[in-house]
Amino acid sequence: MMRIVALAIASVAGLVMLLSPFFPAMESVGAQSSEIFNVIAAIAFILGAGSLVKVNLSRVGRRDTGWGYALVTLLCFAITLVVGLGKIGVPPNPQFAATPWAGEKDAAGSAFAWIYEFILTPITSTMFALLAFYVASAAFRAFRAKNREAILLLGTAFIVLLGRTFAGVWLTGGFPEWASGLRLENLSMFIMQVFNTAGNRAIIIGIALGVTATSLRILLGIDRSWMGAGGGSA
Amino acid sequence: MSNEHRSPAIVVWVMIVLAVAAVVGLRIGLGDGMARAYAERVEMRVTVKDVATPSGERVVEWVEWRSVSPADFSRAVRESPSQDRVQLNHANSVGLWVAALLTLAIFSFLYRDNTAYRLAEAIIIGVSAAYWGVIGVWDSIVPKLGGALAHRWTTEYILPNLPAPTTQSQIGMGVALVLGILLVLRLVPAVGGISVWTMAFIVGITAGAKIVSHVESDLLAQTVATMQPLVQPVDGGVWTVATLWASLPNVLVVIGVLCCLTYFFFSVEHKGIVGGAARIGIMYLMITFGAAFGFTVMGRVALLSQRVEFLLDDWLWLIDPLERRLVDGVSMIVGTGGVW
Amino acid sequence: MEGVLGILERLDRRWVFLAMALAVAGPILVMGITRKTLPETPTDASRAVFQAVQSLPRGSTVLLSFDFDPGSAGELEPMGVSMARQCALRGHKMVFISLWPLGGQMIDQTIKKVLRADFPQLQDGVDYVNLGFQAGNEQVMRVVLTDFKRAFPTTKSGRATADLPILSGIQRVGDFALLAEVSAGYPGSKEWVQYVVSASGGKLPMVSGCTGVQTPQLYPYFPGQIRGLLGAIKGAAEYESLINTWVLDPASAAEMASAGADSGVAAAIPPKYLEAQRRMGPQLGAHLLMVVLILLGNVVYLAQRRSQRRAAA
Numbered sequence: 001m002m003r004i005v006a007l008a009i010a011s012v013a014g015l016v017m018l019l020s021p022f023f024p025a026m027e028s029v030g031a032q033s034s035e036i037f038n039v040i041a042a043i044a045f046i047l048g049a050g051s052l053v054k055v056n057l058s059r060v061g062r063r064d065t066g067w068g069y070a071l072v073t074l075l076c077f078a079i080t081l082v083v084g085l086g087k088i089g090v091p092p093n094p095q096f097a098a099t100p101w102a103g104e105k106d107a108a109g110s111a112f113a114w115i116y117e118f119i120l121t122p123i124t125s126t127m128f129a130l131l132a133f134y135v136a137s138a139a140f141r142a143f144r145a146k147n148r149e150a151i152l153l154l155g156t157a158f159i160v161l162l163g164r165t166f167a168g169v170w171l172t173g174g175f176p177e178w179a180s181g182l183r184l185e186n187l188s189m190f191i192m193q194v195f196n197t198a199g200n201r202a203i204i205i206g207i208a209l210g211v212t213a214t215s216l217r218i219l220l221g222i223d224r225s226w227m228g229a230g231g232g233s234a
Numbered sequence: 235m236s237n238e239h240r241s242p243a244i245v246v247w248v249m250i251v252l253a254v255a256a257v258v259g260l261r262i263g264l265g266d267g268m269a270r271a272y273a274e275r276v277e278m279r280v281t282v283k284d285v286a287t288p289s290g291e292r293v294v295e296w297v298e299w300r301s302v303s304p305a306d307f308s309r310a311v312r313e314s315p316s317q318d319r320v321q322l323n324h325a326n327s328v329g330l331w332v333a334a335l336l337t338l339a340i341f342s343f344l345y346r347d348n349t350a351y352r353l354a355e356a357i358i359i360g361v362s363a364a365y366w367g368v369i370g371v372w373d374s375i376v377p378k379l380g381g382a383l384a385h386r387w388t389t390e391y392i393l394p395n396l397p398a399p400t401t402q403s404q405i406g407m408g409v410a411l412v413l414g415i416l417l418v419l420r421l422v423p424a425v426g427g428i429s430v431w432t433m434a435f436i437v438g439i440t441a442g443a444k445i446v447s448h449v450e451s452d453l454l455a456q457t458v459a460t461m462q463p464l465v466q467p468v469d470g471g472v473w474t475v476a477t478l479w480a481s482l483p484n485v486l487v488v489i490g491v492l493c494c495l496t497y498f499f500f501s502v503e504h505k506g507i508v509g510g511a512a513r514i515g516i517m518y519l520m521i522t523f524g525a526a527f528g529f530t531v532m533g534r535v536a537l538l539s540q541r542v543e544f545l546l547d548d549w550l551w552l553i554d555p556l557e558r559r560l561v562d563g564v565s566m567i568v569g570t571g572g573v574w
Numbered sequence: 575m576e577g578v579l580g581i582l583e584r585l586d587r588r589w590v591f592l593a594m595a596l597a598v599a600g601p602i603l604v605m606g607i608t609r610k611t612l613p614e615t616p617t618d619a620s621r622a623v624f625q626a627v628q629s630l631p632r633g634s635t636v637l638l639s640f641d642f643d644p645g646s647a648g649e650l651e652p653m654g655v656s657m658a659r660q661c662a663l664r665g666h667k668m669v670f671i672s673l674w675p676l677g678g679q680m681i682d683q684t685i686k687k688v689l690r691a692d693f694p695q696l697q698d699g700v701d702y703v704n705l706g707f708q709a710g711n712e713q714v715m716r717v718v719l720t721d722f723k724r725a726f727p728t729t730k731s732g733r734a735t736a737d738l739p740i741l742s743g744i745q746r747v748g749d750f751a752l753l754a755e756v757s758a759g760y761p762g763s764k765e766w767v768q769y770v771v772s773a774s775g776g777k778l779p780m781v782s783g784c785t786g787v788q789t790p791q792l793y794p795y796f797p798g799q800i801r802g803l804l805g806a807i808k809g810a811a812e813y814e815s816l817i818n819t820w821v822l823d824p825a826s827a828a829e830m831a832s833a834g835a836d837s838g839v840a841a842a843i844p845p846k847y848l849e850a851q852r853r854m855g856p857q858l859g860a861h862l863l864m865v866v867l868i869l870l871g872n873v874v875y876l877a878q879r880r881s882q883r884r885a886a887a
Contacts (some may be wrong), residue, residue: 002427002428002430002431004259005431006430006433006434007434009431009434009438010314010434010435010438010441012438013435013438013439013442014437014439014441014442014445015440016442017438017439017441017442017446017716018442018446021446021771022329026442026679027720028402028720028721030716031408031716031719031720031721031724032402032403033439033722034710034713034714034717035378035403035406035409035410035717035725036406036407036409036413036438037713038374038708038710038713038714038717039374039378039379039407039410039414039709039710040410040413040414040417040432040435040436041710041711041713042371042374042375042378042709042710042850043370043375043417044417045366045367045369045370045371045675045709046371046418047417047420047421048366048367049367050421051341051420051421052334052363054421059391066352069353069356072353072356072357072360073357073359073360074535076356076357076359076360076361076364077360077361077363077364078360078364078452080361080364080365080368081364081367084364084367084368084369084372085368085371087240088336090495091278091296091298092278092280092294093731093732094278094280095731095732095733096394096395096732097280097282097294098292098294099390099391099392099393100389100391100396102392105368105369105372105384106678106682108299109298109299109629112368114325114329115365116365116676116679117326117329117333117362118330118332118333119332119333119336119357119358119361120330120358120365120466120676121333121543122334122544123336123337123357123358123361124358124643124644124645125540125541125544125644125645125647125648126337126341126541127340127358128537128645129537129538129540129541129648130341131534131537132531132534132537132538132594133538133590133591133595134600135591136860136864136867137587137591138334139868140587140590141587141871142605142871143868143871143872144871144872144875145872145875146875149517149520149581152524153520153521153524153527154868154872155524156520156523156524156525156528156667157524157525157527157868158865160524160525160527160528161531161861162807162865163865164528164529164808164857164861165808165854165857165858165861165862166322166612166854166858167862169613169615176533183644188528189524189617189878190483191376191521191525192525192789192790192793193483193759194483194486194487194490194792195486195521195522195525196521196525196526196793197487197490197520197793197794198487198489198490198491198494198518198522199244199490199518199519199522199523200366200790200793200794201456201459201487201490201494201522201523202490202491202494202495202498202515202523203494203496204452204791204794205360205453205456205495206495206498207452208448208449208452208453208456209453211444211445211448211717212444212445212453214441215441215442215445216441216445218437218438218441219438219441219442221310221527226433227430227433227434228430231669240876327655344588344591365675365676366675369675369676369678369707370675370709373678373706373707373709373730374710375710377728378727393728393732393734394732395733395734395737396727396728396734397734397736439713440712443716443769447712447768447772447773448768450768450772450773451767451771451772452766455798456794458798459794459798459799472656475832477682522790525790526790529786529787529790529806530787531786531860531861531864532786532806532807532857532861533649533785533786533787533806534786535598535804535856535857535861536649536786536807537645537646537649538598538648538860539598539602539648539853539857540647540858541648542595542599542602542856543602543853546599546602546603546606547606552606553602553606554604554606555606555609555845555848556845556846557845
């Protein structure tokens with residue numbers, strides 16, 4: 001029964017989104033459905049947080065390997081939550097000074113803003129910055145010109161790597177006007193506008209066809225894998 | 235790990251820590267130091283309506299601290315040595331050190347996995363989960379759910395001039411609240427199965443929206459964009475070199491798209507003409523991936539540059555590209571003789 | 575294999591990491607001390623972004639969507655800063671939104687760095703406004719298609735959008751003169767094209783700044799669906815140089831003065847508006863290192879293959 005209702009909800013919701021752009025009378029229903037979705041998306045953050053607490057609490061409770069780190073995670077979670085929801089250190093909002101909770105949660109000087117600037121930003125940014133090192137290591141260890149296709153790939157990579165920096169200008173900037181198309185910076189743009197566009201366009205078209213087919217299968221109840229265990233296909 | 239491997243690792247760790255300590259020690263000793271933040275005191279004063287007072291008004295006063303550059307502090311002290319309007323911001327100065335140490339902790343993973351990295355990882359998992367939750371609550375749930383279903387309470391305590399909700403929005407937010415509660419019940423194994431209704435709503439909305447958007451923008455529009463003239467005459471000439479060069483990009487794009495699509499079509503065996511087209515498609519895709527690699531490198535390196543800039547500029551005060559520590563043409567890196 | 579090739583074959587990857595660190599830190603130190611930047615030659619895609627903002631009638635209302643977070647700020651923040659700067663110099667009104675949770679703070683930083691610092695005469699709510707973040711990804715885009723203020727009922731500071739002068743003529747997203755989007759991934763430029771630009775029938779022009787990873791994927795949309803494209807930090811540097819060239823042109827001074835800005839008469843560009851160009855220095859170092867590493871790796875590979883063939887023979 002629960003699964004049948006779920007299938008009906010998915011099909012009706014999908015049909016509304018499918019038809020609302022084509023029928024003006026359905027425009028407001030479509031917008032309302034999207035609004036409901038947006039609020040659920042915000043509530044999903046709470047679900048994510050709750051799941052994190054549940055998993056880490058059980059790790060600490062069972063004294064699993066590395067349970068100390070789980071404790072640190074829970075502590076940081078709790079502090080950030082209290083500081084953010086409680087608007088600790090947030091000054092009054094100049095436009096609504098009489099309203100007690102009107103201040104911006106991340107106003108300058110607040111504890112939430114401090115956490116953003118000195119904990120969240122440095123760790124997040126540095127995590128992504130690590131990738132630059134791994135790209136270099138991968139280039140040295142794995143990029144081998146084993147066949148024609150690999151040579152083509154590497155050759156293009158060289159042109160783009162050099163052409164999109166001052167190295168391209170320095171190396172080939174002296175080419176005469178009639179050969180300006182062979183300058184690395186122009187060659188790299190030609191590759192992007194012609195070959196890359198063609199390749200990615202084909203990928204985009206292919207993905208569009210695949211997404212359309214999969215979405216139709218979901219709306220028609222043929223594909224039920226999203227329901228989890230026991231879902232599968234009709 | 236055997237003792238043989240542990241000894242060199244410990245030696246390297248000690249060397250790394252000593253190197254960092256040496257650089258930090260030098261910077262603290264040389265010039266005007268490092269890693270300090272300053273703020274300017276701004277006194278705020280707002281008159282608000284209050285029916286409880288005889289005059290019907292009251293004054294709300296508070297102090298805000300706004301970040302200023304170290305050079306601004308230096309100039310303020312030079313103008314008036316006894317001033318206290320611009321001061322050292324202890325919280326942010328400590329924050330700079332915390333940020334730098336966390337940055338180095340993450341970078342330490344490049345040598346090998348270690349406690350400092352794992353600690354930083356644990357911190358960011360907890361902080362980011364809570365951070366997103368707080369943002370979801372204050373930016374979406376309170377104005378939309380609170381504004382529709384508890385409008386009086388929301389406007390009295392949080393968002394004073396939120397417009398009154400319509401009946402349609404109240405019904406909609408009521409449905410959203412119910413579906414949201416069903417979703418959160420996923421955490422309770424005994425009743426978690428009911429969250430599938432909310433998942434059904436999410437999946438249905440997404441699938442329906444994607445059909446329209448992908449067909450319109452990725453299928454039709456991209457097909458139209460591929461239909462470019464194969465001959466681009468230049469100055470009216472058709473069989474000229476200039477026309478040939480001008481037409482070449484369009485010809486290559488059309489051939490490329492058709493051949494790449496042929497490569498992705500697996501219902502027909504890639505033999506003969508189809509096989510030839512598929513081989514050309516592979517060549518195009520290899521060039522595409524080579525270009526993607528080049529741009530990916532560019533993207534990653536830019537992120538690394540920003541972190542290195544933070545360490546060298548904001549923390550160590552070794553460089554000053556934004557001229558935040560330039561006082562009358564003298565850099566604080568070498569020392570301005572000021573009081574800090 | 576013995577000698578240099580043997581060393582390369584057995585090279586610990588941490589030496590490669592160290593080389594990358596030096597290739598990036600070296601130019602940063604040099605450029606930070608000398609305050610010199612490398613010259614930039616703008617491409618058509620960057621020029622198109624610049625022209626898209628320049629060609630709007632003065633006082634147009636532009637929607638700027640900052641869909642990125644601190645993890646991508648190294649590449650994208652200079653783009654956002656330049657877009658806000660050019661809009662302010664042209665006297666356009668700016669409505670900032672974000673579909674990423676941390677995007678609201680990125681907008682705050684840009685407003686503080688550009689608008690409050692260099693355009694203090696601009697008023698919050700009248701000339702610019704930060705509407706902050708809304709959850710929902712593409713579904714937010716679906717709502718703004720028909721009712722913009724429904725998707726963003728309040729500003730980030732809590733004011734109701736229904737009362738804002740800057741949004742007085744805005745019912746739906748198509749009422750904006752331009753959509754300038756800075757994108758780190760999902761949701762981002764691709765989704766704006768799929769759900770908004772296509773649905774508006776081409777009436778809402780869009781320009782995009784995106785990460786290096788996304789750039790090749792967005793090129794098929796240029797110039798049909800995306801009028802201008804800033805690809806990676808190079809695109810940001812080109813765009814910066816276009817604005818700086820325009821600002822330093824004496825012919826532009828009068829135009830910018832009428833917008834309330836006096837930067838048109840400046841003899842030099844403030845260093846904060848050279849951030850992307852500064853970051854092209856470490857790009858040069860890193861890219862050269864990548865080329866060398868790939869070549870060295872293939873030299874080792876070819877030598878290995880030759881010795882294997884000799885052993886087989």
